[in-house]
């Protein structure tokens with residue numbers, strides 16, 4: 552599947568089809584359709600009669616084999632259902648397959664999410680990245696390239712899929728039948744597929760609830776501990792993601808770029824006065840706490856504790872000013 556915001560990277564890669572490197576690192580935030588892109592690119596490279604734009608024809612033998620999940624020169628490595636990582640055995644199997652397949656052209660492997668590979672799996676992959684067979688193409692797909700070994704990263708050519716502008720994203724979401732896409736898009740940090748994945752959930756009401764909570768907290772009208780408990784009970788990761796977009800918006804409002812491109816343009820009237828009261832340094836400190844809370848949320852610490860790390864400093868600020 553190709554999406555409008557894929558176009559630039561698509562053109563860059565498809566024009567390189569005869570001289571692609573052996574390792575591609577495809578990055579970009581969650582919810583932009585990176586895997587779908589990697590799959591379509593693979594099919595286009597395997598296609599026997601690609602169209603003028605380089606895309607697959609969907610009709611030739613190769614395309615039909617691909618669609619049936621039976622193309623001998625295409626492999627996908629994903630996290631097994633009962634595991635949480637991509638294991639060394641999987642990479643070893645892949646290397647075997649890449650050596651066996653006949654190859655009339657490209658032999659392609661997509662690894663997603665590549666950052667889920669164990670250190671051993673990455674070391675094993677390194678061997679084939681260092682000495683790839685002719686026409687071997689390995690596409691590593693990840694939203695977190697920093698979690699890959701530097702040795703693996705350095706052997707791949709990196710291409711970033713970038714989120715569309717909010718206007719483009721809203722247009723696309725409206726075409727998918729979402730009437731008021733802005734709240735969902737803001738909650739999804741600008742990633743249209745992530746916004747679409749919220750489905751029927753009343754994301755506008757939920758976001759408004761978070762905003763009301765946050766304003767009450769920031770103006771000293773609510774208790775961070777109660778708030779942390781409430782947010783922890785729903786979807787703490789999403790609440791943290793959203794709070795980050797709000798802080799970024801306030802930083803943009805403070806920095807005075809005009810007009811600022813906001814993630815939450817509809818909340819601007821509420822955020823502006825608050826942003827004025829805070830200095831940039833304080834805002835950046837709040838932002839840093841988000842990053843550490845996110846690490847805590849991924850670890851074994853209780854969600855509520857992680858949220859308290861972020862929310863309590865807002866109370867302290869109030870005390871300082873009083």
Ligand SMILES: [Zn+2]
Nearest residue numbers: 598608611614
């Ligand atoms: Zn074809």
